[in-house]
Amino acid sequence: MMGLATDGGLLVPEFFPTVAHRLGSLRDLSYTELATEIMGLFIDDISEVELAGLVERSYRSFDDLLVTPLVRVGDIHVLELFHGPTLAFKDIALQFLGELFDHILKERGEQLNILGATSGDTGSAAIAGVRGRDNMRMFIMYPEGRTSALQERQMTTVLDENVHNIAIKGSFDDCQHILKSIFSDLPYKHDLRLGAVNSVNWARVLAQVVYYFSAYFQLDQEGEFDVCIPTGNFGNIFAAYIARQMGLPINKLVLATNENDILSRFFNSGVYERGEVRRSISPAMDIQVSSNFERYLFFQLGEAPEKVVDFMQTFERFGRSEVHYNTAQFDSRFLAGSASDEETLKQITHYHREYGYLADPHTAVGLHVASRLSESGRPLVSIATAHPAKFPEVIERAVPELEVTHPSIIELMDLPTRSTSLEADTEVVKAFIRRMAG
Ligand SMILES: *Cc1c(COP(=O)(O)O)cnc(C)c1O
Numbered sequence: 225m226m227g228l229a230t231d232g233g234l235l236v237p238e239f240f241p242t243v244a245h246r247l248g249s250l251r252d253l254s255y256t257e258l259a260t261e262i263m264g265l266f267i268d269d270i271s272e273v274e275l276a277g278l279v280e281r282s283y284r285s286f287d288d289l290l291v292t293p294l295v296r297v298g299d300i301h302v303l304e305l306f307h308g309p310t311l312a313f314k315d316i317a318l319q320f321l322g323e324l325f326d327h328i329l330k331e332r333g334e335q336l337n338i339l340g341a342t343s344g345d346t347g348s349a350a351i352a353g354v355r356g357r358d359n360m361r362m363f364i365m366y367p368e369g370r371t372s373a374l375q376e377r378q379m380t381t382v383l384d385e386n387v388h389n390i391a392i393k394g395s396f397d398d399c400q401h402i403l404k405s406i407f408s409d410l411p412y413k414h415d416l417r418l419g420a421v422n423s424v425n426w427a428r429v430l431a432q433v434v435y436y437f438s439a440y441f442q443l444d445q446e447g448e449f450d451v452c453i454p455t456g457n458f459g460n461i462f463a464a465y466i467a468r469q470m471g472l473p474i475n476k477l478v479l480a481t482n483e484n485d486i487l488s489r490f491f492n493s494g495v496y497e498r499g500e501v502r503r504s505i506s507p508a509m510d511i512q513v514s515s516n517f518e519r520y521l522f523f524q525l526g527e528a529p530e531k532v533v534d535f536m537q538t539f540e541r542f543g544r545s546e547v548h549y550n551t552a553q554f555d556s557r558f559l560a561g562s563a564s565d566e567e568t569l570k571q572i573t574h575y576h577r578e579y580g581y582l583a584d585p586h587t588a589v590g591l592h593v594a595s596r597l598s599e600s601g602r603p604l605v606s607i608a609t610a611h612p613a614k615f616p617e618v619i620e621r622a623v624p625e626l627e628v629t630h631p632s633i634i635e636l637m638d639l640p641t642r643s644t645s646l647e648a649d650t651e652v653v654k655a656f657i658r659r660m661a662g
Contacts (some may be wrong), residue, residue: 225328225336227420233529234519235426241265244471251441255291256280258441259320259434265470266430270327278327282320282431285309292316292435294442294605297581300594303439303451304608306584310378311611311630312508313460314349316435317428322353322360324427329359336419337661338362339406341399344371345508348378350421355384363657365390365399368645374614374633380641388660394648405650412654416661423457424515432463433470439605440472449603452478452594454586455487456509458516460607465520468557475602479560480593482506482568487514491560496535498543505565505618506585508610524555559599563592571595572612572622582628584610585618 229235243250243265250258259279264272283291288307295302308315329336338360340350347364354362364379368391380389392399407413407420421428436451443449451474453461461479468474481488482504490496501512518536525531525547539545547554563571571588575581583591587608594606612619613630620626646652 225325225419227422227424233532234424234516234522236519236522237266237426240466240469242471247440247471250437253441255434255438256283258437259283259431262434262437262470263430274327278320278323282323283316285319286315290438290442292438294439295581297575297579299604300591300598301439301443301603301605302581302583302587302608303435303442303605305435306608306611308349309352309632310348311614311632312346312349313432313607313609314346315352317431317459318349318353318421320353320431321421321425321427322357325354325360325421326357334359335417336360337416337657338419338421339364339403339657340420340422341365341396341403342371342379343367343396343399343507343510344375348375348382351379351382351387351389353421355382355387357386361386361388361661363388363390363660365392365402365653367391367396367399368393370395372617374616374636376643377636377639377641380643381636381639383640383642388656389643390653390656391643391645392648392653393645398648402648402650402653406654406657409654416657422515423459429459429463429466429516429519432460433466436464436467436472436474440474443603443605445603446473447602448473448475449605450474450476450478450598452480452590452598452604452606454480454506454509454590454607454609456481456484456511456514458487458514458520460609462516462520465523465557469523475557476599477558478590478594478597478604479558480590481560481562482509482589483562483564484510484512485562486512487517488560488562491554491558494547494554496539496545496547498539504585505568505615506589508586509589559597561593561597563589567592569618569622572619576623576626582612582619582623582626583608584612584615586610587612 256279260276286307293304305313354360451464455461483502522532535545568588571592575583590606598604613628613633619628
């Protein structure tokens with residue numbers, strides 16, 4: 225349940241269990257059976273029956289029986305991860321995390337107050353995982369008036385008593401600053417039993433490993449395949465890396481970024497160098513420092529923690545760190561590229577015109593890089609991370625004649641909302657949480 229380890233680093237499994245020898249026996253399982261099998265290999269303190277129950281409840285709300293269906297689009301296979309309650313792939317991990325935390329808290333007879341900050345893209349998935357539970361309260365800060373109307377509605381239409389939407393009179397940076405100051409007040413944190421569900425949580429990564437197996441079985445052919453993944457915090461692609469280490473026959477991991485391209489630059493040069501965060505039309509990937517990247521480094525640097533510490537400290541201090549390498553690529557298992565907003569829009573238009581397939585802007589970043597870097601001969605699975613109806617303004621620019629929507633978004637427009645507006649002041653937010661946490 226802890227995010228960061230006590231020394232400020234990240235938690236990783238001691239080893240990756242292998243399933244290479246029994247892929248055949250997993251092939252015919254349902255998504256929930258597969259998830260129970262794969263995650264069970266990493267879990268020794270929840271019985272198989274209990275885990276199966278958690279998994280079953282996690283994916284009940286998905287609107288596709290396959291949970292993560294694989295769709296053929298031209299030469300590419302698109303793995304759709306957006307069939308959960310908030311129409312983005314974060315649901316796959318956060319629905320499970322909600323069930324998992326609930327289970328552990330019940331067992332321990334404890335309560336937890338979860339505090340988070342969002343620029344708008346991911347808050348709703350965290351809320352959806354926690355709403356209505358009696359042993360968790362959720363406090364989520366977002367910058368007032370600076371998220372899209374739709375994103376705000378996805379959060380504020382949740383009226384469950386345990387969910388507190390906090391509109392901060394300030395920027396997303398203010399929200400993050402408040403979050404950091406509150407978490408660094410250790411007596412307060414302890415007193416209020418504060419926790420987080422951020423993207424470094426190990427259970428989130430684990431839940432994401434499953435759908436790469438699902439993709440392989442849906443391809444319905446033996447042999448190697450490539451995956452292309454629109455990347456921000458490196459969580460999704462790290463899950464693919466783990467699946468590969470476990471024996472899933474993934475050949476290339478194709479990493480796709482928008483113009484915030486620190487990761488694609490790294491995989492093409494060995495240099496990890498911070499840039500300015502630029503706003504793009506794929507906002508969930510407007511990230512410069514990717515929290516899960518450190519986990520990959522650990523394995524890449526021979527599981528030597530002191531090398532990771534050295535790399536990360538150099539990066540903290542100078543905004544730049546380098547791994548020495550002398551081949552054309554840093555890691556031959558990875559290919560990496562980026563897409564500008566213009567290229568992203570072009571892909572949306574192209575896929576709609578050619579195949580009648582509508583991709584959201586994050587998915588389109590992946591499709592752009594996939595089309596440039598894919599190596600012929602192997603099947604390519606490109607990951608779709610959000611439903612296009614979440615980004616109507618972008619879709620309108622790319623395909624003007626089309627109006628895109630989704631029943632669960634239409635429904636939002638008529639629902640009542642609840643949120644509390646607070647000054648961008650750590651003490652004000654602390655007092656609010658204390659009052660609401662009783
Ligand atoms: C979070 C997110 C991403 C990036 O995923 P990471 O695991 O952070 O690399 C891509 N697309 C969408 C829609 C997201 O919400």
